[in-house]
Amino acid sequence: MSIKVGDRAVVLGGSITGLFAASALSKAYREVVLVDRDTLIDVTEWRRGAPQTRHINGLLARGQLALEEMFPGITQEMVDDGIPLSDMAGTVRWYFNGEPLKQVRAGLTSIAATRPIMEFYVRRRVQAMPNVTFMENTDIVGLVTTADHSRVTGARVQAQAKGSKEQILEADLVIDAAGRGSRTPLWLEQMGYLRVQEDGMKVGLGYVSRHYVLKPGTDPFGTDHSINPVASATLPRGAIFTKTDSGKVELTAYGILGDHPPTDPEGFNEFVKTLAAPEIYETIIQAEPLDDPALFRFPTTMWRRYDLLPYLPERFLIMGDAVCTPNPVYAQAQTLASLEALALHRHLARGVAPKPKDFQQDVADIIKPAWEMTSSVNLSFPGVQGKRTLKVRAGNAFMRLLQKAATQDPRFTAAFMRVAGLIDPPETLMRPALIISVLRQLWRKPALPSVPQRTVARPRSKAAAR
Known part of the structure; x- marks a missing residue:
């Protein structure tokens, strides 16, 4: 992708979804900044900010294909290093x-691979992209918007170091990849948007x-x-x-x-x-x-239906667990995030910033088959209500x-x-x-x-x- 869509994109959250998003953004923006509250670089152990990091995480077969599409050769690289x-x-x-x-x-x-090791290999690939930087040990405070809240223009962040002050990261695109704890529903309501519907079981x-x-x-x-x-x-x-x-x-x-x-x-x-x-x-x-x-x-389980909202602020997208956390037993979350990143790449390949409504509809289309399948399986247990x-x-x-x-x-x-x-x-x-x-x-x-x-x-x- 030779045509640049904008100057800076900011990704809120540096876990696997944020890394996948950064790989797509790096081809379309002159600078990509990932913000996370944890130390990320060279970390191969469990992280405080990733509550499921001690448990089995993994890519399904479709997710493995998507991983290879985003980072050619990474599968063989991991196998060569002894990962089954x-x-x-x-x-x-x-x-x-x-x-x-x-x-x-x-x-x-x-x-x-365990989750910390999977993240390590993907992060190392993203680190090698010359226009991507990591803002570690930094809290995400909120969004910055135009006066009428019709467009997101950046994010408010604050380093955890003692004496640090809140700062504004101006951006042409902001992506929320902060996981299930995302505060986007609250932020949208504070800006006057409708409450997002949450489906779950x-x-x-x-x-x-x-x-x-x-x-x-x-x-x-x-x-x-x-x-x-x-x-x-x-x-x-x-x-x-x-x-x-x-x-x-x-x-x-x-x-x-x-x-x-x-x-x-x-x-x-x-x-x-x-x-x-x-x-x-x-x-x-x-x-x-x-x-x-x-x-x-x-x-x-939880699916925030951003696709059903009549309006969303421009230049703001939501991905990964910030949108949907299906039953983790079925190991779908990382694979869904990888498919959403490929969808992001397709939107950016058009040479313009993605339209939030269009992108969130594509995210919903990715989620829906997996959600319906596992919701049906959940209902095979007599004690599950639905x-x-x-x-x-x-x-x-x-x-x-x-x-x-x-x-x-x-x-x-x-x-x-x-x-x-x-x-x-x-x-x-x-x-x-x-x-x-x-x-x-x-x-x-x-x-x-x-x-x-x-x-x-x-x-x-x-x-x-x-």
Whole structure:
């Protein structure tokens, strides 16, 4: 992109969404400034300002393609440095409804880096862009606008160093990539805009993560990279147990509707023991833990419908978790952010600043299929409140059949994971040919013995006893 759209763009928030946004902006603005309250440069450990940084984060297959499009060669760079590259259908051992799915290499690759390491590699690429600067350890105070609030002209920020004063960063474009804690809804109301509608669903999710080094002879993975028992209506507990960078393994165990893993080591292990993949418990009780269990609570999903507002201030865009935080169990957030960054690039390629209404509509179009798919899955749990339309009930009923068929034939695993990985839209799973194939598969082969329903009473931990 040789034509410059403007002089300066400011990105509020330096996490993965902000970094993705900066990669697009750097081609269109003479200067790009990322503002964040944390230290960012050369950081490879957990950050205070990223509350989910200790837990498993990752790009789905579509997000990995977007990452490579934004930063060519970064995937191989990470693999060369020893970070595992997995295939969602071929090297992930999935358990659905207590049964393992058949595996097949389907080209659905994703990099298995912890969040700090993923950010480090992406940030290093962004740092190398000569017109991008990082304003670290700086608080975001508010926006600067024209007198009639019709256009954003900059941001008010303040360094955390003692004695620092508030300053104004003038900008031709400001992007809010500050995450779920974004104050844009409040700022817009203070400027006289309508209150933004928030859609969401109470899921009562809680997940606890811990990192380990495996002892020789105890590796449960074989040729796999990850072991993932998925929560179901009969056992609303699940986990992601994966190899990751630096020779570590990472375990995030979760439960919904308040059934959260305990954070004391003994209680955490007992929770893991109830999961559908017994090899996880058998492995961690022999492994060397590197940290204490860490809990993150996620009460509700959230989608701020900026696309529905009749007016928005010019030269101001919102991206990533500041717009939508879907159920983190499905690992969609980073991938949605990457797709939004590609949309931003397309808007900027026109040679003019994006129109907020048009851009937020594109963001909504990216979010909608993933949101509807996971909202339907959330409603498969009887305790989750929400409207179970005929479409939702029929879709969930067929998903159970598809997952059963995938325990017998890897073709169905690949089809399901292409949708879960955001490669294919959800409606591809409802094609008549696929439905017929699933029914034929289940009719041809006798059903596998059903897994007895497990008791899911919360183990009594030391923390609970206190």
